Amino acid sequence: MFDFLDSGQYDLLGAFWVTAQLALYSAIGSLVWGTALVAMRVSPVPLMRAFGTTYVNLVRNTPLTVVILACSFVLDQTLAVTLGGKDFEEVGFRLAILGLSAYTGTFVCEALRSGINTVPAGQAEAARALGMNFTQVLTQVILPQAFRAAITPLANVLIALTKNTTVAAAISAAEAAFLMKEMIENEADALFAVFGIFAFGFILLTLPTGLVLGWAAKRLAVKR
Amino acid sequence: MKLRTVSAAAAAAVVLALTATACGTGSDSGSNGDKITIGIKFDQPGLGLKTPDGSYAGFDVDVARYVAKELGYDEGKINWKQAPSAERENLIKNGDVKFIVASYSINEKRLKEVDFAGPYFLTHQDLLVRADDTSITKVEDLNSKKLCSVTGSTSAQNVKEKLAPQADLQQLGGYSECLTGLENKRVDALTTDASILAGYASQKEHQGKFKLAGLSMSDENYGIGLKKGDSELKGKINKALEKMVSDGTWDKLVKQHFGPSGYKNEPAPKIAG
Numbered sequence: 254m255f256d257f258l259d260s261g262q263y264d265l266l267g268a269f270w271v272t273a274q275l276a277l278y279s280a281i282g283s284l285v286w287g288t289a290l291v292a293m294r295v296s297p298v299p300l301m302r303a304f305g306t307t308y309v310n311l312v313r314n315t316p317l318t319v320v321i322l323a324c325s326f327v328l329d330q331t332l333a334v335t336l337g338g339k340d341f342e343e344v345g346f347r348l349a350i351l352g353l354s355a356y357t358g359t360f361v362c363e364a365l366r367s368g369i370n371t372v373p374a375g376q377a378e379a380a381r382a383l384g385m386n387f388t389q390v391l392t393q394v395i396l397p398q399a400f401r402a403a404i405t406p407l408a409n410v411l412i413a414l415t416k417n418t419t420v421a422a423a424i425s426a427a428e429a430a431f432l433m434k435e436m437i438e439n440e441a442d443a444l445f446a447v448f449g450i451f452a453f454g455f456i457l458l459t460l461p462t463g464l465v466l467g468w469a470a471k472r473l474a475v476k477r
Numbered sequence: 478m479k480l481r482t483v484s485a486a487a488a489a490a491v492v493l494a495l496t497a498t499a500c501g502t503g504s505d506s507g508s509n510g511d512k513i514t515i516g517i518k519f520d521q522p523g524l525g526l527k528t529p530d531g532s533y534a535g536f537d538v539d540v541a542r543y544v545a546k547e548l549g550y551d552e553g554k555i556n557w558k559q560a561p562s563a564e565r566e567n568l569i570k571n572g573d574v575k576f577i578v579a580s581y582s583i584n585e586k587r588l589k590e591v592d593f594a595g596p597y598f599l600t601h602q603d604l605l606v607r608a609d610d611t612s613i614t615k616v617e618d619l620n621s622k623k624l625c626s627v628t629g630s631t632s633a634q635n636v637k638e639k640l641a642p643q644a645d646l647q648q649l650g651g652y653s654e655c656l657t658g659l660e661n662k663r664v665d666a667l668t669t670d671a672s673i674l675a676g677y678a679s680q681k682e683h684q685g686k687f688k689l690a691g692l693s694m695s696d697e698n699y700g701i702g703l704k705k706g707d708s709e710l711k712g713k714i715n716k717a718l719e720k721m722v723s724d725g726t727w728d729k730l731v732k733q734h735f736g737p738s739g740y741k742n743e744p745a746p747k748i749a750g
Contacts, residue, residue: 326654423650433629
């Protein structure tokens with residue numbers, strides 16, 4: 254039933270490696286972007302707050318497929334923005350990271366905001382009373398505790414992100430879902446085996462993520 | 478108390494969903510009573526396309542209509558069902574459709590799962606280029622070109638492995654998505670079966686913009702997929718297809734659907750029997 258894997262025609266590990274890379278780079282990108290967004294959303298500047306709120310509500314309510322395809326149609330095919338990629342595979346990979354980060358950043362922002370809410374208001378007041386400015390209060394007092402409280406929701410976001418990378422197949426990134434489409438096309442007699450392999454592959458990627466981060470959440474939680 | 482209302486509502490929803498599925502599975506026998514269910518593509522202009530007013534148009538659709546009529550089912554007795562490429566074998570095996578006419582190339586792996594009547598059409602992998610582009614005349618020209626095709630499709634794999642491994646190949650979700658890049662000169666050619674390309678080139682909004690390069694890079698024999706071992710149905714469909722060719726309907730349909738693109742079709746293939 255699984256004998257088509259022995260043909261050497263399919264690079265299963267390579268495809269999942271691209272998936273892992275996509276997930277990793279997008280995770281870093283969305284963590285940075287999400288932190289910037291949450292800083293805007295809690296900042297004392299009304300214009301930044303307005304931008305943060307509008308961006309989060311607009312992007313997180315747009316289907317991911319639309320975000321990714323917009324990257325391809327608008328940036329690549331119409332404006333010829335290639336982010337330095339040499340061929341379509343590389344361009345697709347980079348644009349997918351851009352799209353995934355822009356999209357997942359909104360969820361990271363909201364997870365962090367829930368983390369910020371776990372920090373008692375008295376701490377911010379005390380920090381301000383000591384003479385710290387907004388940046389100092391945020392980076393020295395609030396965010397370190399917010400991150401530790403938000404590990405569990407952030408793990409959820411990371412798992413969702415890993416599975417969301419499959420959308421990148423729509424714009425030439427050669428990840429797992431891309432290989433699955435090739436296999437489905439060629440192996441009409443083993444459809445369920447093909448699906449099974451990829452479902453299993455994703456479990457292998459996401460299950461340890463959940464376990465490790467669940468353990469970390471317990472270890473790092475701020476005891477109050 | 479509140480929790481109880483919520484769980485009651487949830488239970489009601491589950492029950493509803495279950496009964497709804499039960500209703501849905503009631504009519505899946507492919508041809509129940511006096512109706513017949515036929516699988517076609519809904520999204521391929523020229524072959525099988527669902528038009529905005531809800532009717533169906535295309536060469537495959539008209540072939541299906543002709544065959545159904547020969548089997549004793551008028552237009553009104555046909556249930557059309559969408560048959561996306563990845564689901565065709567299962568639709569047939571589960572009996573969701575009686576047969577499938579959906580740019581279904583006959584190949585070995587598929588023959589293990591289903592039987593094919595026909596073939597009713599022979600086409601080749603070809604290229605769609607901008608109407609003013611004359612730089613591609615042979616397969617070797619492709620290695621320095623930018624191409625576009627559908628993710629994972631046989632045509633895309635052919636390019637990558639055999640025809641032009643050095644070509645820069647973009648793979649997108651659908652052929653219509655490649656057309657944007659082709660128009661904006663981001664890619665030089667769209668590649669897949671000539672019949673599919675001709676369908677796009679013949680569309681009103683694309684007429685005159687694109688042309689087929691006329692390279693024959695593979696042979697694709699389109700057959701009508703049906704349940705394995707159903708030799709009675711296969712025989713009947715083959716007879717209908719033979720009649721379609723001999724009474725001139727086949728020629729008429731090919732001209733009607735592929736004519737505007739200037740596509741030079743192959744003569745009707747000989748039915749394998």
